[in-house]
Amino acid sequence: MAEVTYFSQECPTCGRNLHVRVEYLGRTLICQHCRGKLIARDPAIADALPSESSLRLLERADELLGMVEQRKNYPR
Numbered sequence: 001m002a003e004v005t006y007f008s009q010e011c012p013t014c015g016r017n018l019h020v021r022v023e024y025l026g027r028t029l030i031c032q033h034c035r036g037k038l039i040a041r042d043p044a045i046a047d048a049l050p051s052e053s054s055l056r057l058l059e060r061a062d063e064l065l066g067m068v069e070q071r072k073n074y075p076r
């Protein structure tokens with residue numbers, strides 16, 4: 001049996017929740033309600049992509065890790 005997996009995404013134009021097939025990820029879709037265009041994006045995947053703010057967080061984490069490393073290299 002062919003099971004189709006959907007994820008829900010909010011239409012940026014009309015704000016309604018759309019059910020998008022996973023195979024349409026990354027494609028341009030037409031909203032069935034308002035005919036606005038949107039790009040299919042799984043929010044979970046979008047969160048995993050490095051946005052500007054998460055990049056800064058990573059840099060900060062690297063700094064902190066570097067400090068820990070330095071303490072290890074120079075024990076009291």
Ligand SMILES: [Zn+2]
Nearest residue numbers: 011014031034
């Ligand atoms: Zn819409």
